[in-house]
Amino acid sequence: MSATSPLSPARRILIASLIALVLLYAFWFGRAHPDTAALLVFGLPPALCAFAAWRRARTxxxxxxxxxxxxxxxxxxxxWIRPEERGLAWIELLLAVVIVFAASLPGLRARFKRKRG
Structure with missing residues (x-):
């Protein structure tokens, strides 16, 4: 795949979900208790994954x-343990599920693709 070809829909969903997760963590940890270490621990991995997906890294x-x-x-x-943060946790749960499906979709399509001919 060349660097100028457009991103697949699954990859765009993956990148958007990862960026949404970074923004969720920025809001979550910046609002409740401004903790830079927690923001780095939670926000940096999805940001790096989004960047890698945008750069079309294979992994x-x-x-x-x-x-x-x-x-x-x-x-x-x-x-389960913090009722006051339950809404943010549910958003995190939903984004994690979307990320798993968006990351798995190309492999699932390739696996179950019909052979023609």
Whole structure:
């Protein structure tokens, strides 16, 4: 794939979801308790994955999906133990699920593609 070809819809969804997750963390950790370390720990990985996906790195989807499992687990934990942050945790959960599906879609399409001819 050349560098000038447009991004696939799955990759665009992946990038948008990762950026939305970065913005969620910026709001979440900047609002409740301005903690730069927490913002870096939570915000930097999805930002790097979004950049890698935008640059068409081959492993960007894999790492996004792997990290999304941790983000999903974090969302479940926070939704369970902190009722005041439950809404933000649910958004994190939903974004993690979208990231996993967007990262997996090209592989699923290739796997279940009908052979013609």
């Amino acid at each position: 960007a989807g894999l790492w996004s999906a792997v990290l999304a499992l941790a983000w999903f687990s974090h969302g479940v934990l926070v939704a």
